[in-house]
Amino acid sequence: MSTILQNLLFLLATAVFTVVICRKIKLPPMLGYLVIGMVIGPHALGLIPSSEEASHLAEFGVVFLMFTLGLEFNLGKLTAMRRTVFGLGLSQVATMLIVVCATVVMLGLSWQIGVALGAAMAMSSTAMVSKLLTDRNELNTPHGQNAFGILLFQDLAVVPFLIMIPVLSQPGEELAVSLGFAAIKIVIVLTLLLWLGQKLMRPWFNLVARQHSSELFMLNILFITLGIAWVTELAGLSLALGAFLAGMLIAETEYRYQVEDDIRPFRDLLLGLFFVTVGMNLNFAILLTEWPLILLLVVALGPIKVALIAGLAKLFGNSPGTSWRTGFALGQGGEFAFVLLALAAGQNFMPSGILQSTIAAIIITMLITPFLIQHADKLVLRLASSEWMNLAAxxxxxxxxxxxxxxxxxxxxxxxxxxxxxxxxxxxxxxxxxxxxxxxxxxxxxxxxxxxxxxxxxxxxxxxxxxxxxxxxxxxxxxxxxxxxxxxxxxxxxxxxxxxxxxxxxxxxxxxxxxxxxAEVVAEIMEGSLMLASHTMMLLGVPLNKVVRRIREVREARYQMIRGFYRGTHEDSDESDRHQARLHTVQLTQNAHAIGYTIGELGLSELGVEVRSIRRKNLASVQPNDDFQLQNGDIMVLLGVPEDLAAAEILLLQGK
Known part of the structure; x- marks a missing residue:
């Protein structure tokens, strides 16, 4: 027991360290989990032996990942994007599957290996790509919508792959029977779960929610998720498929977003453990001997996959620039590839060298992706001559x-x-x-x-x-x-x-x-708290003018830019506005009179003008005192009425 606890504590410590480092360098934490697993695993430093218990626990990370995927399954979204999802997405997965499978068979390996590898290599990283595109404000661009549609179909394609891969190891005459039997089972299970689930899920959640207990609500989520996953496993299907169905059922209720928030900590923690165990299973001795295969797989997952997706996007009517950007966004392996490869490894028809090499190639392409997306614009301009014309237009x-x-x-x-x-x-x-x-x-x-x-x-x-x-x-x-x-x-x-x-x-x-x-930074939380404070004070009977004065004082202390603007609540006419103090910026050019003088020597205060701040190249904004000496290129932020500001600008640039 102490050894298990020791290993668990070490895993948690490395997970915390990994997430901190990844956030500092702005990389997805999953990459850090994979690298940490590679370093501490039994094939490297050997700090943690590869244990069956850890692998079983990590499987539940996949269960919760599939559950949240089911929560996001939305028929309205699919209908609105049906051409991208079922056109471009289906074409991408089918083409990649056929190309990889044909290549594997040509190399003399079995078609079962080709199907498993093709399914895994057709996947891209939903978590990584969606985050990177969101950070770059590109999710609503044409290539962002293409990438989102393809990722959505890839996520849906995982479900039939989860059913197909476990029976691939069976002999040829039994394989068709097994696939047919699996199809019949999934039809029966889906019918029962979806038909009964639709009738029972909303009333059941209403009953639980009326108890007003957060722990009961959380227990109910775990019960529904793991219960349906257990039912599908009893039917000879996978836990992940049951979790996906549970998410789909809950997505049709009004509790979807609450459930998603509550389940996220479990999913992220266990999914992180899953990626650590994937990294732990990498055998570096095999990788050193199989480096030509790894290089070939990196090329297949990188340039070939990028070009294939770009070509398909072009066939679906996208511009060359949009097509190439879509390819660059999706030219990597994904988290579901590890799930499918782990499933294939359990059926004993995948050679260890090919399995290890494929996992390594996926990790490498995921590490490259952030840099590829970052420089996608420059690459597109080189690859698509029409992009210059589109950009110019x-x-x-x-x-x-x-x-x-x-x-x-x-x-x-x-x-x-x-x-x-x-x-x-x-x-x-x-x-x-x-x-x-x-x-x-x-x-x-x-x-x-x-x-x-x-x-x-x-x-x-x-x-x-x-x-x-x-x-x-x-x-x-x-x-x-x-x-x-x-x-x-x-x-x-x-x-x-x-x-x-x-x-x-x-x-x-x-x-x-x-x-x-x-010049100024406006924080939403700050302004929201001020509105909450003002309404609270008025509801408690604080006089309106006192509330206005208090909020004004807080804002003047927080924002330099509005100091001097709140001098009376009754002055609303244009005439009074004309005499209100305002801000004005003056840049000291090369021949400006004020260069070399101190603030005090210029006597701006005698003109009724206050120097609020000075911005200087390569330096933060400063609030200068009278001894501050001005230099060429300084940008002065002045506060005063319009007439005084005009006089101050003349003084600074031309002299008296």
């Missing part, structure tokens, strides 16, 4: 639409926050120009007369075409630190004096974004 369209704008605000992202901000700017007669990567949203907003075009705001040429050199300000309306940092880098290179306001989810990245040159 898109930039031309953006430039034409933005040509009439000067002194406008560029909105990066036109989701709910961007649209709300756009309406407010429009009501104040402030021109804005929005960029968004959702083609459907752009089409609908454009048809309604909104000033929005399709474009990636993180790209230099797109921002220039959107009128970056003529803009008054730039707002990042979506919460994505990685994209915001890329935008800030472009703005800092081209228009360092342009104020940029960035939206973020919480306070964790505020310093990072401000140091990159953002």
């Amino acid at each position: 898109n930039l031309h369209q953006i430039a034409v639409r933005s040509m009439a704008n000067s002194g406008h605000v560029i909105l990066c992202g036109y989701g709910r926050s961007g649209q709300s901000l756009g309406r407010i700017l429009h009501s104040e007669n402030i021109t804005f120009f929005a960029l968004d990567l959702d083609p459907e949203k752009v089409r609908e907003a454009g048809a309604a007369g909104e000033s929005v075009v399709f474009g990636d705001a993180a790209k230099r040429e797109v921002l220039i075409a959107a009128g970056l050199m003529r803009a008054r300000a730039l707002i990042v309306t979506y919460s994505d630190t990685h994209s915001a940092m890329k935008i800030l880098e472009v703005v800092h290179q081209i228009r360092p004096e342009l104020p940029v306001i960035v939206r973020t989810q919480d306070d964790s990245d505020i310093d990072l974004i401000k140091n990159a040159g953002a």
Whole structure:
């Protein structure tokens, strides 16, 4: 017992360490689990012997993975994307299966090995690709939709493969009978489970939910998931298939999202253990002798699979650029490949060398994928000559639409926050120009007369075409630190004096974004808490003017940009607005008068102007004192009324 506990504690410690490192370097944790398993396994350092108990426990990770996959199974989604899912997705899986199977048979191996390898190599990593595309805001792009549709069909194709692979080891005359018998069993089990499940699942969950007990709800989820998985295993099918059916049944109830949140910790923990055990099973002695086969499999999973998917996408009417991007996104093995290979290994018809080599090749391609997707744009420009024309046409369209704008605000992202901000700017007669990567949203907003075009705001040429050199300000309306940092880098290179306001989810990245040159960072949690506080105080009887004053004080302490704006709640007329203090940026060019002077020597305070901050290249924004000496290229953020700001700008650039 102490040895088992010791091994478990060591696995948990390495898992924590692995996840921390992977998050630091922005790689999926599953890759870290695989590498850790390879290092600590019996074929490397031997810190943990490969145990049957750990393998059984890891199987439950696959069960919960298939359960969450069933939760995401949505008939409406399948119907809306049927051409991509059942057209492009089916073509990809079938073609990869046929090509791999034919190649294996030509090499003199059995067709059973070809089917198992083809099924495994047809899979791509749903978890990795969806995360990488989401991080890059590319999930709603044409190639993102293609990748999502193909991944959805791959996930569905796992179900028949789970039924087929366990019977492949049987003799030829018995194989057809076994497959037919398995098909009959699955029809009976599916009919009973889906027919009875549809009638019983919602009333049963309603009964459990009415008890208002979170632990009872969690126990019920585990009971339903493992119970249906046990029923399918008794029927001679797999645990994973039963878990998938359980997820499908619960997906039709209103408890789907609650169940998904509750089950995620179990799934992630056990699935991590599954990947560790996969890595532990890698035999390095075999890998050293089978390196030519590993190299061949990496090529098959990399360039050949990428080219195959790109060719199929082109046949389905996609542009060359979209086709190649789809291929680059899916040119790797996936987590379900390990499931299918583990199933094949248990049937004893897969040679150990081929099994080990295939697992190694899948791991290598998964390690390469983040870098491949990151540089996909450069690769596409080299491979697809028409992409230059498409890029030029898109930039031309953006430039034409933005040509009439000067002194406008560029909105990066036109989701709910961007649209709300756009309406407010429009009501104040402030021109804005929005960029968004959702083609459907752009089409609908454009048809309604909104000033929005399709474009990636993180790209230099797109921002220039959107009128970056003529803009008054730039707002990042979506919460994505990685994209915001890329935008800030472009703005800092081209228009360092342009104020940029960035939206973020919480306070964790505020310093990072401000140091990159953002004029202000607005945290959603901060603003949400202020609204909660204001409503709470009013409900408790605190006078309105006191509530307004308190919220104003908090905002002035938090946001430098709005200090000086809240000087009275009754001044609403245009005349009073004209005398309100406001911010203005001045960049000190090469021949500016103020270069070499200190803030105190210039006497800006005598003009009624306050220096709020100074941004200097390669340095974070600073709040200067009177002894701060100005240099060429400094960007000064001034606070004052319009007349005083005009006088201060003349003083800084030309002198008295």
